[in-house]
Amino acid sequence: MHLDLFQGSSYSPRLVRKGALTTVFDPFRQAFVAFTPEEWVRQHLLHYLVTELLYPRGVCGVEIPVVVNRRTLRADIVVYSKPRQPFLLVECKAEHVPIRREVVEQVAQYNQVLQAPYFAVSNGHEHLIFAHQDNAFLSLDHYPDLPTLSAQGQEDNL
Numbered sequence: 001m002h003l004d005l006f007q008g009s010s011y012s013p014r015l016v017r018k019g020a021l022t023t024v025f026d027p028f029r030q031a032f033v034a035f036t037p038e039e040w041v042r043q044h045l046l047h048y049l050v051t052e053l054l055y056p057r058g059v060c061g062v063e064i065p066v067v068v069n070r071r072t073l074r075a076d077i078v079v080y081s082k083p084r085q086p087f088l089l090v091e092c093k094a095e096h097v098p099i100r101r102e103v104v105e106q107v108a109q110y111n112q113v114l115q116a117p118y119f120a121v122s123n124g125h126e127h128l129i130f131a132h133q134d135n136a137f138l139s140l141d142h143y144p145d146l147p148t149l150s151a152q153g154q155e156d157n158l
Helices: 037-051 103-113
Strands: 015-017 021-026 031-034 060-068 071-081 085-092 118-122 127-133 136-140
Touching: 021 037, 031 136, 037 060, 037 071, 037 085, 060 103, 085 103, 103 118, 103 127
Parallel strands: 085 118
Antiparallel strands: 015 021, 021 031, 060 071, 071 085, 118 127, 127 136
């Protein structure tokens, strides 16, 4: 799916320069983090999920630890549909990184652990989105709608 997260985006990052290091405020982690090219994509995509797709901020996790082959790695974005139940896993790459098979295999490997029904890879311009159904991966042309959370305020308790 082609969706340019940077074209016409209302996202306005809060940047702070500390010597040679530039940091950006991440409202999901409530902290300043290194402002890398990958972080630029991650923050734009999180902004899109919350402002355009109306995912509640409280259901979005950032840099979630995932143990793969006894190594602790980090999933860039995990969106939950219920407490501790992943719904969408997203791996972000810097704008200049082409989305190739190895990147899709990386996020699919993370998803073997997390078992989210949807996973995606994005470099901010191109997005490959998949649904995991019946032991097969179906390519989608859009990010999935988040199921409605039944309990009032449940999104803040994930």
